[in-house]
Amino acid sequence: MSLPADDGAAEKSSNNNDFTVTPWEVEGEVDYGRLIEKFGTQPITQELLQKVKSMTGEIHPMLKLGYFFSHRDFDWVLDKKEKGENFYLYTGRGPSGMVHMGHLMPWMFTKYLQDKFDAKLLFQLTDDEKFLYGQDRTREETRRYTYENILDIIAIGFDPKKTRIIVDTKHIEHLYPIATEIAKRITFSTAKAVFGFTNSTNIGMIGFPPIQAAPCFLPSIIEGKNTPVLIPAAIDQDPYWRMTRDVADRMGYYKPAQVHSKFLPGLGMMGKMSSSRPETAIFTTDEPEVVEKKVSSAFTGGQPTVALQRQLGANALGCPVFWYLRYFFDTEKQSDERMLKCKSGNLLCGECKADLAKGAKPFVVEFKKRREKAKDVVAKFMYDEKPIEP
């Protein structure tokens, strides 16, 4: 079953205009259908899904179930691939805290794309941006999170031969020449309109977007020929790519293509899972007991009493526990059954929470082991193949 693109959030508040999506802030219950209109992106159609299936033999659950729901030129990248032009993948992470399960989803999908399309991947850590944005954030803090986040990225299982991690402050010499080419073509007016900069924005933040745009053109430089790039990332990063696409032509490069994901909600409410509300996020470094506790305190789509739930049914699409199970641990069939049972009042929230805990506890135990192993191979993944300090 394919769920509507405007999922639980929209169902709960279809007339609610009260949401904000920028690269630095996601607030409120996001209406993804409206976001497609607002950002001017394309919805992922059945035709596109069939195209993917014709090339890979299958449709990844995150595409089929609508977690990746929007794109720009994803079809074009696939056409290019069919004609023998390989594409690079490019995605990133702002190291402002530890990694939680919400972060892993686009990365897991990126690894899937890497495997299926035999694609090289650039993975950027924007430690400069996170330092510039957080008024009280120290360089030491972003340095530490950068290292910790790299362990999570490697633990995803990317191919070390085909993956290079770029840390902005470490590898700036590779980005800066391209970034100045981009920056020269973007006026303050444009940047203000795209990113919402004001007079009180610091000039580091104003100068930053070209640094995030630069890896879109790096593959063409590495390969010595114009090279398509596909960016799997949450939709809040779209302003960067809108800006980048505007200058690509003038610089003689292909426009970077994107496939946009929704945000995985936190356990506390629908919305983007946030590191700044740690009690509502399952971190990859959480102990199993902590995971158990967070899951048992989770917000659900349930009714106030068992009797009411049996009578009225509950709101699966507005329940973060449902979505965690759907994207991480249930098969599609299990998830569809769960939704029907939930809606009809034949499933209580305690049961779903127990299922989630049963999946999430071994998940973090296993992931922590992979993070430990990652420590030995960090240098292999770095852009310059030099180690990075813990």
Add this chain to the structure above:
Amino acid sequence: MSLPADDGAAEKSSNNNDFTVTPWEVEGEVDYGRLIEKFGTQPITQELLQKVKSMTGEIHPMLKLGYFFSHRDFDWVLDKKEKGENFYLYTGRGPSGMVHMGHLMPWMFTKYLQDKFDAKLLFQLTDDEKFLYGQDRTREETRRYTYENILDIIAIGFDPKKTRIIVDTKHIEHLYPIATEIAKRITFSTAKAVFGFTNSTNIGMIGFPPIQAAPCFLPSIIEGKNTPVLIPAAIDQDPYWRMTRDVADRMGYYKPAQVHSKFLPGLGMMGKMSSSRPETAIFTTDEPEVVEKKVSSAFTGGQPTVALQRQLGANALGCPVFWYLRYFFDTEKQSDERMLKCKSGNLLCGECKADLAKGAKPFVVEFKKRREKAKDVVAKFMYDEKPIEP
């Protein structure tokens, strides 16, 4: 004789408000006295000159004759030196064209300071800025000028053991971490007020000033302790240091000190000698015949006819030929005599032009030889001691 700080330009047009001085534009006849007020810098006093003399045994002609006419904390740097704290020198060049004699003057003074105070020097080439500023300027163009300008810098005779050249796009990894620390502390409002940015300024230019500020704090990082820095440079660069001084305290560094020079006029009129009017500038790569021709076509402070000149005298202080001779080839005594003879009508412009050609022709011949020798030692001077492509 020490000339008044507001020299020929002011004498010629003391009520003329029509001059502009920014890092990217110097237009009109500059009133240096008013510039001191406008920029809030300090005039170089007799007391300061005596302080210099007490430490070096002499007063360099460029200080004595008012070519360096303004400062911030130059006295403080000298106090620090007396107490055993060595200072770094830092100056720079925007590689937007070939080097002419006007550029050499602050560099010659910088070399003098290096020798007298046994000071280490950082010399920055802002190739990124020049690329970002010139709408039609290509990276290839700034790359080529960067190399050519480096030959001129080395030809000045700086101590290779104590001098490091920084090319922004080549050595950005050393500047970027400091630059983001600076950028975080400067809002767009502030940058707009200091540099005159507008909505149509590109975001590269807006993000650039912290890159020029970064070498002010690099010595403290290199030396592992707070280290005074003295910047000898033309006064049009002052906005950068005003901005840098504002953030230095908050970053735990000394405020960088400056000593500001006037602009050497072009041969065509009083004002800054400009590479964009090549017929009025003597380039270090000009052939002697070309120098001869440029000098013979020079604008002077003379009268329309010989008879009038004999009768009324001429305007030495408003004559570029006089200033070239004064700063490059005359002794102080010769120059003072020349001025008196000129003012009293006992000297014709042709005589001064002949003297200038006599000085300048062997000067460029000798300088070109030094530039050739410089080619063999470029790597020695580079910040990372790696060669740079011609």
